[in-house]
Amino acid sequence: MSPISDWEGASVVFTFGADSVGVWLSLAVALGIGVGVIARMIRDENRTFASHSPNLTQRGALEGANI
Amino acid sequence: MEAELNELQSTVQLMSSISMEMFYWWCTALMVLIHAGFLAYEMGASRVKNSLAAGVKNILALAYIIPAFYFFGWWIYSAFPGGFTIAEGASAAAPWSASMGPNLESKGTGIFWAAFTLFGATTASILSGAVIERIRLSAFIILAVLLGGAVWILGGAWGWHPDGWMLNQLGYHDIGAAGVVHAVAGFFALGVLFNLGPRVGKYGAGGKINDIPPHNLPMAVIGLMLIIVGFFGFLGGCIIYNVGSDWTTIYGNPSNLSAFGFNTLMGFAGGVIGAYTMAREPFWMVSGGLAGIISVAAGLDVYYPPIAFAVAFAGGLLVPASGWLLERVGIDDAVGAVPVHGFAGFWSLIASGIFLHGYPNVGGAPDVTFWGQAIGALVMAALGLIPGYLVSLVLKSLGVLRVPYEVEEAGIDQIEIPSEPYPETMPRGSSQ
Numbered sequence: 067m068s069p070i071s072d073w074e075g076a077s078v079v080f081t082f083g084a085d086s087v088g089v090w091l092s093l094a095v096a097l098g099i100g101v102g103v104i105a106r107m108i109r110d111e112n113r114t115f116a117s118h119s120p121n122l123t124q125r126g127a128l129e130g131a132n133i
Numbered sequence: 134m135e136a137e138l139n140e141l142q143s144t145v146q147l148m149s150s151i152s153m154e155m156f157y158w159w160c161t162a163l164m165v166l167i168h169a170g171f172l173a174y175e176m177g178a179s180r181v182k183n184s185l186a187a188g189v190k191n192i193l194a195l196a197y198i199i200p201a202f203y204f205f206g207w208w209i210y211s212a213f214p215g216g217f218t219i220a221e222g223a224s225a226a227a228p229w230s231a232s233m234g235p236n237l238e239s240k241g242t243g244i245f246w247a248a249f250t251l252f253g254a255t256t257a258s259i260l261s262g263a264v265i266e267r268i269r270l271s272a273f274i275i276l277a278v279l280l281g282g283a284v285w286i287l288g289g290a291w292g293w294h295p296d297g298w299m300l301n302q303l304g305y306h307d308i309g310a311a312g313v314v315h316a317v318a319g320f321f322a323l324g325v326l327f328n329l330g331p332r333v334g335k336y337g338a339g340g341k342i343n344d345i346p347p348h349n350l351p352m353a354v355i356g357l358m359l360i361i362v363g364f365f366g367f368l369g370g371c372i373i374y375n376v377g378s379d380w381t382t383i384y385g386n387p388s389n390l391s392a393f394g395f396n397t398l399m400g401f402a403g404g405v406i407g408a409y410t411m412a413r414e415p416f417w418m419v420s421g422g423l424a425g426i427i428s429v430a431a432g433l434d435v436y437y438p439p440i441a442f443a444v445a446f447a448g449g450l451l452v453p454a455s456g457w458l459l460e461r462v463g464i465d466d467a468v469g470a471v472p473v474h475g476f477a478g479f480w481s482l483i484a485s486g487i488f489l490h491g492y493p494n495v496g497g498a499p500d501v502t503f504w505g506q507a508i509g510a511l512v513m514a515a516l517g518l519i520p521g522y523l524v525s526l527v528l529k530s531l532g533v534l535r536v537p538y539e540v541e542e543a544g545i546d547q548i549e550i551p552s553e554p555y556p557e558t559m560p561r562g563s564s565q
Contacts, residue, residue: 078234084231090229096204104271107274111271
């Protein structure tokens with residue numbers, strides 16, 4: 067995972083090195099975590115609202131928007 | 134002798150670049166105080182039943198903006214100075230490039246990225262306060278990522294970047310981010326508020342306006358003061374520490390921290406006194422101090438300090454007055470984020486157009502003019518308002534923008550947060 071074999075003259079020292087398969091894979095994983103947690107957040111909110119009162123999510127989150 | 138001189142020169146160069154990194158490191162640390170302030174401010178401004186939910190929303194926004202700005206925000210700054218077409222060389226700021234991680238030859242990229250990331254997080258916090266007590270957490274995070282990771286930095290590319298079309302066609306001057314950060318974020322929040330609607334109980338029969346007071350006003354006021362402290366880091370991050378030469382603004386014209394020192398403090402003072410004149414209560418007074426700093430931010434480098442004081446005084450008057458006006462037309466901005474950031478940011482650009490008219494730019498960009506600043510103010514307002522309105526409209530039409538009525542009535546903490554703010558004095562279910 068090291069892009070260098072010697073510190074002498076080294077420039078890019080981050081894991082895998084620039085524009086590498088490892089970097090692309092890490093980027094995909096990090097993006098997946100971010101998006102996945104938002105998706106799970108939406109699912110959990112729907113479940114929580116539904117368990118508070120079964121018809122809440124059906125009745126819509128738009129209620130109260132009375133401008 | 135020559136070898137010694139060369140060695141001395143390279144040592145000075147090295148020390149200078151290390152000092153530059155240290156300067157922005159501490160500016161970034163100070164900017165974290167902005168978020169500590171927003172956290173206290175929003176939790177204090179909420180009712181007890183929503184205070185922890187307001188905190189969760191604020192903390193999570195900061196955490197989401199950081200990777201978002203890494204994934205695409207920094208690239209947007211390099212990619213779109215000309216408008217909506219991708220500039221050559223923008224891939225150097227893409228997250229897979231050599232400069233976007235530890236690189237021993239790259240002093241500056243990471244520390245500038247960090248400072249800009251905290252600017253972006255500030256925009257998200259501005260939105261956060263306006264929408265407390267009824268927005269769904271997931272909807273807020275989506276909107277915050279859009280604003281803090283993309284929208285404001287598009288304004289930064291247009292109005293801050295050396296190749297930005299606003300600088301090169303309008304002579305746009307906004308050295309303290311009055312438009313780029315504050316107007317964009319404030320008007321984005323306004324666009325969201327149109328679709329989100331007021332808190333239940335804010336308006337009674339016949340349009341009667343009900344006051345929903347903060348559950349902890351002292352905490353909200355202390356939070357505001359923390360934001361003021363953080364602003365010294367924010368404004369420090371707006372000046373350019375050039376290795377081997379003197380300070381400049383982000384536009385390259387010479388400046389120094391002394392100029393910022395004079396006008397930041399005079400702006401704070403003018404804003405507090407202006408808001409006191411209008412409102413006489415601490416919440417608006419400290420908000421007025423913040424609005425005062427924002428009011429002078431665009432021309433912080435050249436204002437004569439008494440002019441900065443007067444401009445900030447006008448900003449301080451404007452903020453409570455416009456806050457009440459918004460309330461009267463049915464916009465429930467729970468913390469005054471739209472007036473403090475949107476309207477004061479807009480005013481900052483107009484005032485700088487009046488008092489900076491005729492100041493030269495460098496590098497061939499046109500002089501600063503009133504019309505250039507006024508058009509710039511409109512562009513920044515539209516850049517915030519349009520995506521804020523449209524994306525929140527989509528979320529609203531999908532039914533995921535706002536918590537259901539019953540949840541809002543019961544309090545979001547009770548439904549979503551597994552802990553209690555004041556368990557000894559207010560057991561779960563008793564708080565309102």
